[in-house]
Amino acid sequence: MASAANANINAARETMDVLLEISRLLNTGLDMESLSICVRLCEQGINPEALSSVIKELRKASESLKTSENCTS
């Protein structure tokens, strides 16, 4: 049982590694944590299109906030 769980965990880890690698290749800008969240969300059935658009806008929003902060500060 533990070995199965371990195996599972290992597999999961490997998968995550692979996915991270892919993400790095594709230059998505996602770090490990974000990636894992995303993966979990996708596994739960969220529409990836919507999710990606959300992420994009979040990024843009943060950019704009940063620039405005830079200007004001």
Add this chain to the structure above:
Amino acid sequence: MALDQKSPNVLLQSLCCKVTGKSEAEVAHQFQYAVRVIGSNYAPTIEKDEILVTDKIKKELLRQRRVEDAAVFSELHKKLQGQGVLKHRWSVLYLLLSLTEDPRKPPSSRVGPYSSLFAQPLPRDAHSTPFYCTRPQSLSLSYEDRLQSGLGSGPGPGLGSSLGTRGISSLGVYSVNGPTPTPQSLLAGQPQSASLASRLAWALPVNSAPSAAMAPPTARPVPSPKLSRSRRDTDATGEVSEASLVRDILYVFQGIDGRFIRMNAQDDCYKIDSKVVLSKSLRDLSSRLSELGWLHNKVRKYTDSRSLDRAFGLVGQSFCAALHQELKEYYRLLSVLHSQLQVEEEQITTLSSDSSLTLRRLLVWMYEPRFRLRTLAALVDFCQGRKGGELASAVHAYGKTGDPQMRALIQHVLSLVSHPILHCLNRWIYDGELDDTYHEFFVASDPNVKTDRLWHDKYSLRKSMIPSFISMDQARKVLLIGKSINFLHQVCQDRTPPGKITAVSKTAEDPKAAAELLCDLEGAFQEKIDAAYLHTSKYLLDVLNRNYLLLEHLQAMRRYLLLGQGDFIRHLMDLLKPELARPATTLYQHNLTGILETAVRATNAQFDHAEILKRLDVRLLEVCPGDTGWDVFSLDYHVDGPIATVFTRECMGHYLRVFHFLWRAKRMEYTLTDIWKGQMCNAKLLKTMPELSRVLHQCHILASEMVHFIHQMQYYITFEVLECSWDELWTKVQRAQDLDHIIVAHETFLDSVICRCLLDNNSRSLLHQLRSIFDQIIEFQSVQDSLYRSALEELSLRLQEEERRRKREEEGEWGVTAEQEAEEKRRIQDFEKTVPKMSSQLLLLTHFYQSLVQQFLVLLMTSPDESLRFLSFRLDFNEHYRAREPRLRASLGTSRGRRLSNI
């Protein structure tokens, strides 16, 4: 890092925190927005095809020119597939794909609208709690599950279990201030049907709900860049995409070798590189399209090579210019296509698939340019090696086609090509100037010819250069017009500007007018040429007649050289008779000229124009030994200047020959007149000598025969030959429209005169006969002269004797002594002895003469000329010769209308 079962909301919130790097409280707006987006955009708009996604990823990588990375990705993907941990591989991959950023491209700054959106606080009332209550419910399930449950169809994969684990079913109500992470698992414990219904209720409007709450560009462009990307990129396996083919084709259109399609010089065609992997249809299409490149090359090669050729001429250059124009249009089209391609490549996202370039689109758009290029290439082939008028003919020949497009194109090219020719033509017919350095025009000028032969030899037609749209008749007229103008300028020294001669319209100087002329070749062009022709020729004839008295000279020729002025000729002959009887070597020209002057002054010739009399002169021909003056004397008429064009050297030679003949005939007439005079005078005197009566009778008969003969000959020459021909000539000259007509008429006149006067080659035998007859007449004259002399001498001696006798009787002596009487008797006997000799001589002469005449008559009968045959009738009107000559009998009978069958 286990995939623990956190709810989606929680995850979403933590994602927001992560991405923005802020705390939970600060990302409230973003979180709400995110929830809304995800709630409203539940269904993925594209198909869940993992392979497609992986393909797209690979293509994207390749597009970024990262071939090794693509290989790596393939490996990773295989591994992923092997592991089987992920259940929604597609989703993850799609997510990663959509988040891909090209490291080369700067991040697009579309900050504006979104920041404003996020900056706005979400209104509280819009998000009432019940709304939120129900919303998370709809968020609770993935699309797959909903569909399956909605349809009530068979079990989806892990339907039952997924209900609990997957959905965000436990999402609860969130207040505005912050998410409460306590999801209310409404679904948990509830029967499926209730949630089913609500799920259905939500399912329907969600799909149709417009993403208006969201900023527009995020949803829609998501599918299309994927599609266009797939078209543009080359596959990692090496298969060429259509877009790169399109790029290649655009290069090939210009004749430049593309990446895949290159010019194969041996086969003279464009071939696709065999190493390239290409689908058959694309291969076909590109082959079809590269035909354009081949055609373009052909045309371009021709224009380039011809532009280097310096001797090509104006017509050829305008042909090349026309081709260039067409090529320019073609290049313009190509540049439009290029720019289209450029735009497409730069804007990945905005273009829809309707306006992009595909090979098929190119095929359709290039249909008309291909047709045009094909026509031009065929034209180029046909016109290889031609120049000038030939080239224009070739282009014109191509215009005879039923296809209106082709015809229009060829007409356009033809108008440009024929413009230099028409320009040249205009200059030629209005100014008489031939400006043809490349020998393209159909009128050729021989620079070696001097002005005296200008009319005849200097200008000729270059038949090969006559364009096929100008007929031979028009070309001849054109030649004549220019020739007349040049003649006026150079020979007649007439410098009136051409504007006065013809009403010149200088409108035909641009290609458009040339095109119009071409369209109306039968009408306007012909009229133009005809008008110019009429005016110029009329002017020329006026000048010739007014200033140079052409017609007067013509008449003078008739009067003097053709013995028209009877009284003058007679008088001249009278005066010249003693001179010409001398041997030829003793004659001096100035003596004879003096006599001529006397004759002129004494007769009507003195009233002639001074110009004419100035030119009248005596010429002494070459002296052969034994010639008398009669053989070497000739009149002459000097011609120079413009009249020499009509009276050329050959014409003058003919005139002199005819003069010689006529002069001789006249001399015969003159001689016979003398003979007759002598006969009349001496007839009475010699009545007293009966022994001479027979001889004299013979003389008289012969003389009258001769007179008759000569009479008829003279009649024939004067009336049948000279007058008739002269009449014809005169009417033609009066009616003549240009100088060529006059020259031709004049030459015909001379030819007919020569032919009828037996001076041409065919009638040599006749002439010979005639000459012998004339010789006989002269012989007879001398014989008769000697006869008369001796007779008269005898007579005078007898008269003297008589006188002496009478005187002696008067003196009372014997009239005659015996010796005197004996002497007298002896003398008379001697005399009488000479009589038979004379008689026989005369008989011989008669026979000889008559045989000559008979032969002459036979020859006349068989001559091809009709008037000569009629002459023979006249000569033998009472069939006197026919009775003697069996040959004559037969031949005369034949020609006198008796039917051949009767003979």
